[in-house]
Structure formats: structure tokens, C-alpha cells
Amino acid sequence: MALAGLFLFLSFFSLGFTFSEAQTTPAIYVFGDSLVDVGNNNYLTISIAKANHPHYGVDFPNKKPTGRFSNGKNAADFLAEKLGLATAPPYLSLISKANKNNASFLEGVSFASAGAGIFDGSDERFRQSIPLTKQVNYYSQVHEEMAGRVGPQALETHLSRSIFAVVIGSNDLFGYFDSTQLRSKYTPQQYLDFMSASLKVQLKRLYDYGARKFEIAGVGAIGCCPAYRVKNKTECNTEANYWTVKYNDALKSMLEQLKSENPPLIYSYFDTYAAISDLINNPTSHGFAEVKAACCGFGNLNAVGPCLPVSNLCSNREDHVFFDQYHPSEAAARIFVESIFDGSSKHTIPINMRQLVNI
Template sequence: MASSNFLSTLLLLPLSLYTALSLVPAAEAGPKVPALYVFGDSTADVGNNNFLPGAQAKANFPHYGLDFPLSRPTGRFSNGYNGIDFLAMHMGFRRSPPPFLYVASKISMNRLKGVNFASGGSGILDSTGSTITMTEQIRHFRTIQSNLSMRMTIDAKNLMLSKSIFLISTGGNDIFGYFSQNKFPNATQKQLFIATLVSACQGHLEEMYNLGARKFAIVDVPPIGCCPYPRSLNPTGGCIEALNDLALGFNKAIKVLLQNLSLNLRGMKYSIGSSYEVVSNIIKKPYALGFKEVKTACCGSGKFNGEGACMPNATYCSDRRGYLFWDMLHPTHATSKLAGFAIYHGSLQFAAPINIRQLVEASN
């Protein structure tokens, strides 16, 4: 289906049919890949920060998890599942693999079909945030890889890793951190910052490759300037376009980086899912998909519910299906559902050079 037609067709689906389609995870057939390894920030975290006593970025209390099974907060920055969960479902898993810090203390590595290393507040740069950095996340993966080496032959381990998916969702916190110190960067300063980010990202990807990764699924940075928190800082209530420009610049640079790496790293395949395109289209055409509110967060306080966090004493909306944002920075379960569908099955507008389904099905 052509990229120009994909979302239009999706938008025209009856809501009940869309809901059914977006939740078709092929779970009955079992996982389509040997394992799923997840890296990133709060857009991918499923509970690692629960185990960090000093972490400020946590979501293990109400009203988070309000629409998760049993209405329990798990550490996901959502009222229900996050986008990583839905991508995992489409791959045939029940949801995202468990957080590493839980796995390390509770579960035998022999039974794992993947691990989630993501940590809310982290970024591509080690200087971003105060939680589990990308460098540390990869070091934790090295621990998993060492355990695999002890129970599998080298050839079997390499084959398993080469068929597994390495899913990465990060970058927004780096941009927020830079913008907080540089409100009006000129073109040269923007280029230098993006080059620094891309260089660090290249180092992370090459290290994963050297540890056995071959299939990379990258989720790009959404239009973070349109989140409720940035809107609350803007006197007009509009998006902060400087943040969106930085996100776009980084997303474009990542496309070039991945293309170059795939030409130089034998056997590497990749898909870049565009959360930027998904969120932008929801903002442009909210009612067609049943969204009624794209500026104000469902849970929070202050202007656009973006000035205060989603705490147990905060108010929250009753029609969560109609909201783009759950809290000041993160999408609702409904938004993540749509993003997961579009990125996994979508056209070049939403995932390039192939979608994640094609990446999963690609031979080595």
C-alpha cells in the first residue's frame, strides 16, 4: 500500500475494526523471533526504574496502570500498555519482555525470550538523566550475552542473536536537556548538538552489533514540542517548534547513520519507525481516529495538565481513549496502540526502509 494511502485507509476504518486489527498479535502462533531486547528511555521502560531508589522518573503508583490488567501500576509511563508492548504483541509475544533489574533477581535466564533494559530519564548521552544510561543498558546486555555463552555453543548463540530484534526508543531526553540550556540555538549549534548525539548513537549501535545484534528496530523522536509540558511553557499554548526542529534534525540524521552502518556492517538490517509521523498525523486529524483532545494531558495539573505530574492526588480524564497524551510527556494506551500498528505494519511514511514486520520476517 502506498505511503500516501496507508494512514488514510487506517483513518477510515471503523473504530471497532481498528481496535481489532491493532490488537492482532499472532500470539497463538508464538513469538516470530527468538528474543526481543529493548533499550531506551521512559517511552520503553516497563519497570526498571522501580528498582532504583533514587530515581525521580518513576511510574509505579496510581494513576499509572489504570487500564493495565488488574489496574496495576507497573512502571510504565502510561495508563495501560506502552508502544513497546504493542510492538512486542505484533511479534507474537504477550507484551514487552520483563525489566532487566527484575530479571536479574527473580527469573532464570534459561527461560527468557528477551529482556527490557530501558530506563525512564535516560538518553543517548551518558550525561543525560541520572538513571540507567544507554552505556549501562548495553553493559547489562553484555551480561545476558555472557550467560548465553555459558549454555549455548557460540554458533547457536550467534544464530539466535542474529534473528532476534533489538528495539531502541530514545533521544527525547537528550533534546529536552539541550533545549533547557540553549533556548535559542543557531543553526551551527544545532548541527553540532545533533552530530554529538548521532556519534554517540553510532557507538552504541556498533557495540550492540559486535555483541551479536543484526536486526535493529529504531523508534524515532516524536514532536516533543507538542507535549503538554512544553505547551504549558508557551504563552500562546502552541507547540514549541524549536524542540520539534531538533527532533526532526535528529531523526533525519539517524536515517543517514543507519543507512551508512548497514552498508558497512555485514548482515545488519534495520527499520526506523516514525513516532514523529504518527503523532503529527493524530494532531492534524484527531477526530478521524476517535481522539478528541490532543493538547491537554489526561492526568496532571495546571495548564494543559502539563505543569504538574500525574501523581496519586492528580485528577484524570474518564474518556482516556479520546486523549493523545496520558501525562505531561507520554502518550495514552490508545495512542501507543495506533503507533504500534502503524510502525509494525505501515508504509514508508511510518517505517523505513522497511517496516518492523518486514524486519522480523527478513532472512539472515
């Protein structure tokens, strides 16, 4: 075991935490949308944003749908693997009747919810999700529970070494571009600034509850997802992509400001837009052959409708960048996380996740 890992192991052993040699950090707490949801929406009774049916999960270890919007694992799974952790379980599963009396939040929790956005109203298209504000509210309850178990000082140490991953913003942008009401109320720049400012409030709340190490993902090239291509003669929606880049610029500026205002805070920003654009523009170098069509769906580009049990399913899932109308395939998610963890400044700033963990 490396010296840093040994020190971390001994520190947490003395506080009463279990800590395996493979772990590089004590826990990961995940916030976000369907890109990292590992099953929270399965517990939302009226939500239609669910991946608890075939063909989702067709390549997952048990070959069954789990609530992940993927043919197999998603980015949350790969992030946990990189950290030597088990995938952080869905918060709603931990507080369910079956687990309520035995729930442990110290190994990590996922609050991510398909359809969620920075804004509380972002889930209107999907009827029910857990928006970011509510995810942070849930975390505040978890924080109180953990403090009661191990004490405030031990918890402060635990959280200061843990990773807080935040992957959100796509649904807010989809909501804006698909809403004539929002577009008449706000200019694109006003809306993006509002998104960034609102996210800052929630990140500061997490900081106030002990978060110190943040892994933040920017929004990908949403104009190139199959759902938007199919409306645009198979080409990317350049307007959506233009304003996504502008939002990511605002997000990066906000993160710099948040760090300057709260010096103990450190972060790694992943340029999802650049990473997915690289896959789309240079597919063969990454092992892909299909960058426009979804693997699962129906109609033109398999993107006229969602992935359902009766939908078409491609047999060559490893060479598709997108699994359904909006979400990357397991193969694409794996590449993204490789870049998040060990990527150069081309995709990760000011440091990558490995460097974030080692600080």
C-alpha cells in the same frame, strides 16, 4: 503454520529453544527510555523518574501501576504482542534476589529506563536512570550469560533472528533545550551530530554482540507535548520541533551508513515525528478528541505538574493523545505500533517491522 514459521520453529527446537507457533521471532531485546520502560526504574532506589504509583496503570490488566508511563500498556507491550511474545521483562527484575538464580534472558529482556538518554549525563534532571551506554553494558553481560547456557553458535543463530528495538533520544533533546549551559556550549547542529555519532557507537556495540535486526524509532514532535505547550500559550514549540526533525534526518543518514559498513545488519526506522503529527493534525480520524492536554496532571492543560496520585485524571482516556506531560496514552501507543509493524513508507523506512521479521 507458515513455511517460514515452521522452518524457524524446527531450527530453534533443534538448538534446544522453546518456540511457540504464535512467535514470529525468538526474542526481543529493548533499549531506550520511558516510552518503552516496563519497570526497570522501580529498582533504582533514588530515582524520581518512576511510574509506580496511581494514576499510572489505571487501565493495565491488573489496574495497578507497573512502572510504565502510561494509563495501560506501552509500545514495548504492543511490540511484543505483534511478535507473539510475552513482554520482555525488566533486566533489573531478572537479576533481583528473587530471580537471580532462575533468570532466563533467551526469551528477551528490556533494558529501557525512564529518563535515559544517548548521553550518560541525560538523566541529571531525574537523578538516576540507566543511560544507553550502561544498558548496552548490561546487555554484554547478558550475552556472556546466554553464551554460557547455549553455546556461541546457537546464540549467534538466536540473536540473528531476534529483534533489537531502540527507542531513545527524546531526553537528550529535552536536556539540550532546557539547559542554558548546553546551549552555550554547543550549537543545535553540533549537539544533534554528537547525538547521532554517539548512538552509532552503541548500535555498533550491539551489532558486535550479535544483533542483526534493528527496529529504530525516531524522536517524536517533542515541541507538541503538553509540558512544552503549557509554556507556549498552548501552541507547539516550533524551535524544538525544527531541531527534532533535523536530528531525525541525521539519524536516518547514520543508519544508512551503519548498514553499508556492516552488510548483515538490517533495520526498520519508524518516523515517530510523522506518526504523532498525524494524530495531532487529524485526531478525529484516529478516534481522538484531545491533542493538547494531558489526561493526568494538574493546572493548565493538566501539564503544570506531573501525574501523581492527587492529580486530575480524565475519564475519557481513549480520546487523549497524551496521558501525562510527556508520554502518549495507551491508545496512541497502540496506533504507533500498528504503524511500526504494518505501516507504509509514509512512516516506516526502508521496510516495516513485519518485513524485518520475515527477512
